[in-house]
Amino acid sequence: MASPLTTPLADRWNALLQLLDGIAQEHPDALLASSMGVEDTLLIHALMQLPTRPGACRTWSADSENRPQRDQFLPNLQPNSRAIGQKDGEKWAAAVDLQPATSKSGRFPGVFMLDTGRLHQETLDMVGVIEQRYGINVQLMHPKPEAVKDYIATHGLNAFYESVELRKLCCDIRKVEPLRRALAGHSAWITGQRREQSSTRAELPETQWDEAFGLHKYNPLASWSTDEVWAVVRALGIPYNPLHDRGYPSIGCECCTRAIRPGEDIRAGRWWWEQRNNAECGLHTSVNAHHHEHTDPTPAA
Ligand code: SF4
Numbered sequence: 001m002a003s004p005l006t007t008p009l010a011d012r013w014n015a016l017l018q019l020l021d022g023i024a025q026e027h028p029d030a031l032l033a034s035s036m037g038v039e040d041t042l043l044i045h046a047l048m049q050l051p052t053r054p055g056a057c058r059t060w061s062a063d064s065e066n067r068p069q070r071d072q073f074l075p076n077l078q079p080n081s082r083a084i085g086q087k088d089g090e091k092w093a094a095a096v097d098l099q100p101a102t103s104k105s106g107r108f109p110g111v112f113m114l115d116t117g118r119l120h121q122e123t124l125d126m127v128g129v130i131e132q133r134y135g136i137n138v139q140l141m142h143p144k145p146e147a148v149k150d151y152i153a154t155h156g157l158n159a160f161y162e163s164v165e166l167r168k169l170c171c172d173i174r175k176v177e178p179l180r181r182a183l184a185g186h187s188a189w190i191t192g193q194r195r196e197q198s199s200t201r202a203e204l205p206e207t208q209w210d211e212a213f214g215l216h217k218y219n220p221l222a223s224w225s226t227d228e229v230w231a232v233v234r235a236l237g238i239p240y241n242p243l244h245d246r247g248y249p250s251i252g253c254e255c256c257t258r259a260i261r262p263g264e265d266i267r268a269g270r271w272w273w274e275q276r277n278n279a280e281c282g283l284h285t286s287v288n289a290h291h292h293e294h295t296d297p298t299p300a301a
Pocket residue numbers: 116118160167168170171172174175252253255256281
C-alpha cells in the first residue's frame with residue numbers, strides 16, 4: 001500500500017526508521033522512555049515498523065571485574081525474565097533474556113513509563129490505548145512507597161510548590177530514582193525529546209553518552225519540528241494523548257503542568273511557578289555531552 005506520507009515528510013520518516021533500526025542492531029536491549037506525549041507515541045509507532053528480531057540477550061563472562069555490573073542488574077530482573085548463572089572455577093556467567101520482560105510481542109525495544117502517582121488520568125489511559133493498538137507491554141515504574149510516604153509526612157503532599165529544592169526532591173523520588181531502576185543493566189535508552197521544545201534543549205544531540213545514568217542515550221526526534229511531528233501523526237493515524245488538544249504540548253504530572261496560552265514556550269506549563277532556568281527535573285541531565293547542568297525532567301516531558 002502506498003504511504004500516505006509525501007516528500008519531504010516521507011524522507012524524514014524513512015530516515016527515522018533507519019536510525020531506529022541502527023539503534024536496534026547496536027543496542028537490542030535499549031528501552032524507550034515514554035510519558036505518553038505525542039513524540040513518544042510517534043516513536044512507538046515507528047518502532048513497530050521495524051523487523052522483529054530474536055529476544056535480546058546480555059551475557060557476562062563474569063569475573064571480579066564485571067561483578068558490580070552483574071550485581072546491579074540481577075535484582076532488577078522482571079518476573080518473566082530468565083537469568084542463567086553458571087560458575088566455572090573462578091568465572092561466573094549470566095545470560096539474561098531481556099525481551100520477555102519488556103515486550104509481549106518480542107519486538108524491540110521495551111517501553112516504560114514513569115508512573116509518578118501524580119499523572120493525569122488521560123495519560124494513564126493512554127497506556128491501555130497503546131498496549132491494545134500495538135500489542136506491547138508498557139512497563140510502569142513506580143516510586144518507592146516508603147520514600148513517597150516520608151516526603152509527604154515531612155514536607156506535605158504538595159510541598160513542591162514551596163521551593164525548588166522540595167520540587168527537585170519530589171522529582172528525585174517520583175521520577176529520577178524509578179528511572180535509574182528502569183535503566184539499570186541496559187546499554188541504551190531512547191527519548192522523544194526535541195530541540196524545539198525549549199531553550200534548555202536547543203543543543204540536544206541525536207546521540208549522546210548519558211553521564212548521569214551511565215548508558216547511551218538516543219533522541220531520534222531531536223531535529224524534528226512540532227509541525228513535522230503532527231503532520232506524521234495525522235497522516236499515519238497515530239494515537240495521541242488527548243491533553244494535547246487541550247493546550248498541553250508537554251505532558252507531565254497533573255499538579256505541576258498547566259495548559260499554555262498561544263505564543264507561550266512549549267514547556268511554559270511545566271513548574272510554571274518557578275524561574276524558567278529551573279524547569280527541569282533531573283531525568284535529562286546532560287542535554288549535550290559537555291553540558292551537565294540539571295536541565296530537563298521527564299522522558300517525554
Ligand atoms: S513533576 Fe511535580 S509531582 Fe511530579 S515528581 Fe516532579 S515535583 Fe513531584
